[in-house]
Amino acid sequence: MEERKLAVLRAIVDDYVQTHEPVGSKALxxxxxxxxSSATIRNDMSALEEDGYISxxxxxxxxxxxxxxxxxxxxxxxxxxxxxxxxxxxxxxxxDQAVDLDDxxxxxxxxxxxxxxxxxxxxxxxxxxxxxxxxxxxxxGSSKLLLILIANTGRIEQRTVDLVHSVSEDFLHDLRTRLxxxxxxxxxxxxxxxLIGLSDNFQLDQRPAVNTIIAxxxxxxxxxxxxxVVVGGTSNLARxxxxxxxxxxxxxxxxxxxxxxxxxxxxxxxxxSLTVRIGHENSVEELQRASVVTVGYGSGDQALATMGIxxxxxxxxxxxxxxxxxxxxxxxxxxxxx
Amino acid sequence: MEERKLAVLRAIVDDYVQTHEPVGSKALxxxxxxxxSSATIRNDMSALEEDGYISxxxxxxxxxxxxxxxxxxxxxxxxxxxxxxxxxxxxxxxxDQAVDLDDxxxxxxxxxxxxxxxxxxxxxxxxxxxxxxxxxxxxxGSSKLLLILIANTGRIEQRTVDLVHSVSEDFLHDLRTRLxxxxxxxxxxxxxxxLIGLSDNFQLDQRPAVNTIIAxxxxxxxxxxxxxVVVGGTSNLARxxxxxxxxxxxxxxxxxxxxxxxxxxxxxxxxxSLTVRIGHENSVEELQRASVVTVGYGSGDQALATMGIxxxxxxxxxxxxxxxxxxxxxxxxxxxxx
DNA sequence: GACTGGCACTCGAGCAGTATGACTGCCAGA
DNA sequence: TCTGGCAGTCATACTGCTCGAGTGCCAGTC
Numbered sequence: 001m002e003e004r005k006l007a008v009l010r011a012i013v014d015d016y017v018q019t020h021e022p023v024g025s026k027a028l029x030x031x032x033x034x035x036x037s038s039a040t041i042r043n044d045m046s047a048l049e050e051d052g053y054i055s056x057x058x059x060x061x062x063x064x065x066x067x068x069x070x071x072x073x074x075x076x077x078x079x080x081x082x083x084x085x086x087x088x089x090x091x092x093x094x095x096d097q098a099v100d101l102d103d104x105x106x107x108x109x110x111x112x113x114x115x116x117x118x119x120x121x122x123x124x125x126x127x128x129x130x131x132x133x134x135x136x137x138x139x140x141g142s143s144k145l146l147l148i149l150i151a152n153t154g155r156i157e158q159r160t161v162d163l164v165h166s167v168s169e170d171f172l173h174d175l176r177t178r179l180x181x182x183x184x185x186x187x188x189x190x191x192x193x194x195l196i197g198l199s200d201n202f203q204l205d206q207r208p209a210v211n212t213i214i215a216x217x218x219x220x221x222x223x224x225x226x227x228x229v230v231v232g233g234t235s236n237l238a239r240x241x242x243x244x245x246x247x248x249x250x251x252x253x254x255x256x257x258x259x260x261x262x263x264x265x266x267x268x269x270x271x272x273s274l275t276v277r278i279g280h281e282n283s284v285e286e287l288q289r290a291s292v293v294t295v296g297y298g299s300g301d302q303a304l305a306t307m308g309i310x311x312x313x314x315x316x317x318x319x320x321x322x323x324x325x326x327x328x329x330x331x332x333x334x335x336x337x338x
Numbered sequence: 339m340e341e342r343k344l345a346v347l348r349a350i351v352d353d354y355v356q357t358h359e360p361v362g363s364k365a366l367x368x369x370x371x372x373x374x375s376s377a378t379i380r381n382d383m384s385a386l387e388e389d390g391y392i393s394x395x396x397x398x399x400x401x402x403x404x405x406x407x408x409x410x411x412x413x414x415x416x417x418x419x420x421x422x423x424x425x426x427x428x429x430x431x432x433x434d435q436a437v438d439l440d441d442x443x444x445x446x447x448x449x450x451x452x453x454x455x456x457x458x459x460x461x462x463x464x465x466x467x468x469x470x471x472x473x474x475x476x477x478x479g480s481s482k483l484l485l486i487l488i489a490n491t492g493r494i495e496q497r498t499v500d501l502v503h504s505v506s507e508d509f510l511h512d513l514r515t516r517l518x519x520x521x522x523x524x525x526x527x528x529x530x531x532x533l534i535g536l537s538d539n540f541q542l543d544q545r546p547a548v549n550t551i552i553a554x555x556x557x558x559x560x561x562x563x564x565x566x567v568v569v570g571g572t573s574n575l576a577r578x579x580x581x582x583x584x585x586x587x588x589x590x591x592x593x594x595x596x597x598x599x600x601x602x603x604x605x606x607x608x609x610x611s612l613t614v615r616i617g618h619e620n621s622v623e624e625l626q627r628a629s630v631v632t633v634g635y636g637s638g639d640q641a642l643a644t645m646g647i648x649x650x651x652x653x654x655x656x657x658x659x660x661x662x663x664x665x666x667x668x669x670x671x672x673x674x675x676x
Numbered sequence: 677g678a679c680t681g682g683c684a685c686t687c688g689a690g691c692a693g694t695a696t697g698a699c700t701g702c703c704a705g706a
Numbered sequence: 707t708c709t710g711g712c713a714g715t716c717a718t719a720c721t722g723c724t725c726g727a728g729t730g731c732c733a734g735t736c
Contacts, residue, residue, distance in 0.1 A: 024698065024699050024700085025699075026698085026699080027698095036708070036709090037708070039709055039710070039711090040707085040708055042699090043707095043708090045700090056699090056700085059700070059716055059717085060700070060714090060716045061716085061717075062699070062700095099497055099498075099558075099561075100497055101496070133478060133484070134476040134484070136474050136476075136486070138472040146471070146488065146492075148474070148488070148494070150476060150484065154496065156486070156494055156496060157438070158439070158492065158494060160438070160492070220437075233594070234594070235588075235591040235594055237590070238586045238590055239587060248576045248586065250573075252572050252575075252576055255573075256572075256573055360728090362728050363729080364727085365727095365728095374679070374680085375679070375680055375681075377681070377682090378678085378680075381679085381730095383729090384729090384730080394728090396688065397685090397687055397729070398687045398728050399687085399688075399729090400727085400728070400729095678735105679734105679735085680733105680734085681732105681733095681734085681735100682731100682732090682734105683730105683731090684730095684731090685728105685729085685731105686727105686728090686730105687728095688726100688727095689724105689726090690723100690724090690725085691724085692723085693721085693722090694721080695718105695719085695721100696718085696719080696720095697717100697718090697719105698715105698716095698717095699714105699717105700714085700715080700716105701715100702711105702712090702713090703710105703711090703712090705710090706707105706709075706710100
């Protein structure tokens with residue numbers, strides 16, 4: 001494809017993202033110095049339309065980019081816009097104030113939505129990719145226990161365990177010690193293996209309690225692989241001037257379905273690898289008029305989970321990609337320090 | 339005020355809530371058996387308008403209730419609609435499946451928004467009104483600690499503590515024991531008092547570490563009195579037919595400001611005491627076209643926090659109040675059982 | 677005195693017809 | 707290969723109009 005046609009496509013996308021209105025050949029030569037007349041541009045636009053990169057909403061209107069056009073724009077024409085030094089500084093200081101993991105996640109989602117003016121999505125660090133830091137058992141009156149699993153990312157899972165009989169503090173102490181010896185420093189995915197045979201160390205009358213507790217641990221490890229997601233900045237969906245406004249209902253509904261969100265993230269990517277899904281490239285029906293920019297985050301080259309933003313296909317891809325990547329990097333660093 | 343005028347107001351509210359359209363005198367006599375002619379109703383409506391309970395959007399339209407009208411409706415005319423037995427059963431089974439406090443809160447918010455078709459707001463149990471169940475300290479490599487506070491409601495707060503030097507397991511064990519002796523079973527509000535003089539039990543060289551940890555505990559107890567809120571069902575804001583749609587942006591923005599939400603809840607009320615704030619009765623600017631139904635929840639007569647729903651002033655008050663109260667009761671029960 | 681039926685009046689919603697202007701496509705000429 | 711010009715298309719905005727829902731008022735009835 002010739003250089004100028006690409007320049008025309010880039011100009012169309014730029015203008016359309018800014019004005020939200022179909023852009024005509026005359027406006028294009030006025031706003032960009034393309035060095036040729038509007039008639040020439042018309043010919044190029046005709047060719048671009050032929051190839052499916054742009055389309056006209058109706059005969060006497062300008063052109064708007066198609067999903068395929070945005071795809072070409074993102075792939076070929078556009079480099080990620082890096083954050084400025086002050087912006088990076090601001091991100092860092094804001095995130096550094098977080099007191100715990102919940103706080104980190106909430107601040108991240110606020111940051112992303114404010115930087116990109118889009119809806120932000122942040123997945124909690126995956127348990128499956130985390131390491132057990134500590135297991136705690138707390139007596140909670142009568143025959144109940146509180147089981148607490150702490151991951152190296154700061155993520156905490158808790159469960160109440162109902163036992164048939166109450167148990168002694170000595171027993172709890174013993175079990176706690178053995179659990180931590182077996183599990184500390186292990187990947188959560190290896191927890192089931194490490195617990196095999198653990199109850200053999202206990203007296204016969206203690207084994208039912210031990211087994212109940214182990215079962216709860218396994219259940220937590222397994223069911224919590226259904227990951228948690230934080231959503232923020234939904235008010236951006238309703239920004240005035242958005243043609244998106246009409247579709248805001250279905251989109252909000254989709255965002256409430258966390259299952260959908262997880263499908264949206266797809267496979268957790270390696271840290272720093274940006275993924276852009278444009279319009280129909282999204283498998284989720286309600287979001288086919290939206291674009292999603294995601295990136296894996298984590299410490300080192302180990303991905304912990306995914307974060308990203310969601311907005312109308314007409315969005316500032318360069319800026320969004322830059323913001324998402326910058327935030328993901330800092331979050332990765334912070335979780336490493338935990 | 340005469341009986342019939344109240345009946346007319348009630349009918350107007352009922353119809354308007356259902357149809358979302360100004361209701362005229364003729365439609366009123368058709369749909370309700372008021373026993374008088376439309377001319378009489380017109381006189382009553384005229385009087386109601388005079389008194390500010392209803393108003394006409396324009397000359398040749400029907401009337402719609404004013405905030406004052408809704409207020410009278412809620413105060414005088416309407417009793418809370420109790421949930422049906424199957425509904426109560428469904429609430430119970432759904433909430434009983436929750437595995438931990440986060441799960442309870444998330445399920446509650448889903449339940450409320452689905453039952454009322456409005457935006458649901460649920461406040462986490464207030465730390466200030468909770469009791470310490472357990473304090474845990476976990477070594478987290480080099481000179482870092484993880485501090486974990488567990489409340490009797492199942493609420494967990496965690497903080498990372500940076501120490502100057504690393505500390506021994508023996509020291510940690512000692513400190514953990516003393517902390518739990520001092521704090522277990524105490525109200526969080528009493529924690530500061532209970533920690534006075536605790537560091538005197540330690541050797542001089544250990545005291546800096548102890549003091550750092552105590553400072554972190556105090557900080558957690560104090561700053562976390564800024565409470566957490568879960569929001570759900572925002573897609574209900576965008577339901578078709580809602581005149582609310584135009585204002586959805588500002589409302590969504592307001593809902594993202596958790597400070598605003600907390601102001602919305604105001605003083606935590608005693609369990610079971612319903613509060614309804616209609617339109618301008620809300621102090622929050624962006625929500626002056628919305629109504630909020632809140633209720634305190636907790637175990638026994640002790641309020642833990644508040645939950646509620648938010649929707650357009652034109653909402654089904656009786657139904658919403660019933661749903662909110664029913665859900666709050668079960669949540670109170672569940673947290674008592676923890 | 678309270679209620680009713682009837683009538684004149686008001687005013688927004690909806691519709692058809694028209695003017696406007698932005699944009700394209702094409703063609704002949706540079 | 708590019709350009710200027712011209713005819714044709716079509717959505718939008720505006721106007722004037724009709725229609726009907728709804729009110730307010732008044733005289734009459736129970």
